Amino acid sequence: xxxxxxxxxxxxxxxxxxxxxxxxxxxxxxxxxxxxxxxxxxxxxxxxxxxxxxxxxxxxxxxxxxxxxxxxxxxxxxxxxxxxxxxxxxxxxxxxxxxxxxxxxxx
Amino acid sequence: xxxxxxxxxxxxxxxxxxxxxxxxxxxxxxxxxxxxxxxxxxxxxxxxxxxxxxxxxxxxxxxxxxxxxxxxxxxxxxxxxxxxxxxxxxxxxxxxxxxxxxxxxxxxxxxxxxxxxxxx
Numbered sequence: 001x002x003x004x005x006x007x008x009x010x011x012x013x014x015x016x017x018x019x020x021x022x023x024x025x026x027x028x029x030x031x032x033x034x035x036x037x038x039x040x041x042x043x044x045x046x047x048x049x050x051x052x053x054x055x056x057x058x059x060x061x062x063x064x065x066x067x068x069x070x071x072x073x074x075x076x077x078x079x080x081x082x083x084x085x086x087x088x089x090x091x092x093x094x095x096x097x098x099x100x101x102x103x104x105x106x107x
Numbered sequence: 108x109x110x111x112x113x114x115x116x117x118x119x120x121x122x123x124x125x126x127x128x129x130x131x132x133x134x135x136x137x138x139x140x141x142x143x144x145x146x147x148x149x150x151x152x153x154x155x156x157x158x159x160x161x162x163x164x165x166x167x168x169x170x171x172x173x174x175x176x177x178x179x180x181x182x183x184x185x186x187x188x189x190x191x192x193x194x195x196x197x198x199x200x201x202x203x204x205x206x207x208x209x210x211x212x213x214x215x216x217x218x219x220x221x222x223x224x225x226x227x
Binding site: 001032036038043045046050055087089090091092094095097098101 | 142151152153154157166167168169202207208209212213214215217218219220
């Protein structure tokens with residue numbers, strides 16, 4: 001199985017800060033990585049598919065990068081509504097797997 | 108609008124069985140894989156299983172292979188997850204999601220989730 005190592009597991013940043021979350025795959029996954037945002041008590045929502053493609057309606061401050069085994073989700077200017085847990089997910093090889101999540105809080 | 112609604116979650120004893128349902132609306136059901144994903148209390152997301160558009164292909168996560176079975180009824184726009192030999196560690200909120208498969212492996216619509224509690 002492909003193991004997704006996501007870090008940091010949590011972070012605290014100020015409004016307006018640039019935030020970067022990293023996901024490392026245990027083997028090459030090409031561009032087959034998605035990113036999700038989950039707010040407390042809610043189902044996750046997809047932000048980025050295929051490593052870099054923003055979903056319709058997702059604010060432009062969210063963007064994805066990387067390929068192969070190293071991927072990043074960047075929030076260019078953190079807003080209060082971005083408080084959530086973020087997950088990466090690979091779909092290169094079954095079984096699909098998620099990273100363990102990054103909890104983002106406001107400093 | 109696109110909607111997925113899960114049902115069937117309950118309290119069940121270890122070794123018991125449960126069948127979850129997911130009913131879809133608002134999109135062409137046969138155009139999409141459907142996937143089950145779960146989240147144990149306070150934990151992260153765990154991909155479990157998916158089923159292809161025509162029901163011919165299914166995949167499972169290793170810990171549920173042989174115990175869980177996914178199926179779909181395209182006429183009823185429904186997907187099911189039959190869960191047997193349940194364990195305490197299967198306790199989680201179970202989500203169904205639209206999407207799956209190697210070519211479109213992202214989940215762009217989720218249900219609200221249904222809670223399965225396995226306890227004696």
